[in-house]
Amino acid sequence: MTPPITELTDRARDVFRQVVESYLESGMPVGSRTIAKMSALNLSPASIRNVMQDLEEAGLLAAPHTSAGRMPTDQGLRLFVDGMMHAMEPTAQERAAIEAQASIAGSIEEALAGTTATLSGLSACAGMVMVPKRDVVMRQFHFAPLGHDRALAVLVGSDGSIENRVVELPPGMTASALVEASNYLTARLGGQTLADARTGIEQEIQAERAALDEAARTLVSRGLALWSEDGDRRPVLIVRGQARLLDPSAAADLDRVRQLLDELEGKEEIARLLASASEGDAARIFIGSENKLFALSGSSVIAKPVRALDGRVVGVVGVIGPVRLNYARVVPMVDFTAATLTRLLA
Incomplete structure (x- = not known):
């Protein structure tokens, strides 16, 4: 278990800080001689080496190689970040x-x-x-044919965003029916979010009040269902x-x-x-x-x-x-x- 920062002596905290800050700057293990030269701790390399050994036994430092210096462990970095780090605000x-x-x-x-x-x-x-995923306010809905049995459903948002899905066409779907379905959805979706418009459109289709032929009604229902099932909340x-x-x-x-x-x-x-x-x-x-x-x-x-x-x-x-x-x-x-x-x- 990593000791709390308050359990370290002042000398151990000073040495530990020097090791961590040097490692974060260079990415290299830090030796006792390096700490002695670069710091104002007034400690000999031997004294620093002893402190580093104690910090290693406490799980805060590790030696990647037998003859190398020390570097902070993940637990050591956690202790430094939580208890010793001085944040620098963005310029x-x-x-x-x-x-x-x-x-x-x-x-x-x-x-x-x-x-x-x-x-x-x-x-x-x-x-x-x-x-x-945001429910964007819609501006336009368009079906573009991709062949005899598929179409690309394209939603254009008022913010300029564009989303598309591939949808299967019902049997008997003509080019004019694609245009009819596109115009119908654009008129109903304009100024609304897809979620807001979906319920009203589905109720209108179920009540057969939509001025669409059967193929276009099927395509509209299929397109709305596709967007719902495809995780517009993802x-x-x-x-x-x-x-x-x-x-x-x-x-x-x-x-x-x-x-x-x-x-x-x-x-x-x-x-x-x-x-x-x-x-x-x-x-x-x-x-x-x-x-x-x-x-x-x-x-x-x-x-x-x-x-x-x-x-x-x-x-x-x-x-x-x-x-x-x-x-x-x-x-x-x-x-x-x-x-x-x-x-x-x-």
Whole structure:
């Protein structure tokens, strides 16, 4: 069990901080001579070595090789992040870059993608954001033929967003019936969300009040059912900046990076991880083996819920990168991005 920070002596805390901060900066194990030269601890290398040995026995430091220096364990990093880290607020330039991407005209998804890419660039990590699928106010619905038995159903939102699904055509469906069904849905959906319009349209079709022939009625019902069954409430997950994980310091650890990139392909698993960070108000930090999904690659995730003005969680934003993250800089950056997206999604 990791000891609380209060159980460490002042000397142990000072040495531990120096080791962790040096490791986070260089990514290399830190030796006692290095600590003695770079710090104002007024301790000999031998004294520092003894303290480091005690910290290793406490589970806070580890020696990757017999003759190497020490580096923090996942438990050690957790102790540092929770009890010793001094957060650095984003600079004015960093805040401006995030806000600029969030305010660019276009669909919500485009703004989210741009903001996530900016967060990735500023943090040198892969950026991630997950928000619930929104019921967009519809502007137009169109069926485009894909052959004799299929059509592409296209929904255009008032915000410029476009969604499409492939739908099977009922027997006897003609080109004029496709146009008829498109015009009918555009007239009924315009200015409403799909959820709001769906009940009324289905009731009208069932009561045979819709001015459509049988094939067009079948297609309209089938198209609406397809959207419902296809999970229009499914979260939108955007991951940007995977290439930033391939930094020069990763060249000696390509197996870990390949493992991480493979893990990033499992977006459903990532969505579940981010959803687990939606409780509470503070950013959640998953360090290395604390998180089963990225344990093999030895990666860390920082995530924070995005809340609406009424306090509801409307999404989660975060970053993923190596365990050797600049937590003091990245955590406040994720906090600020979450606040910016709160304003965007309100």
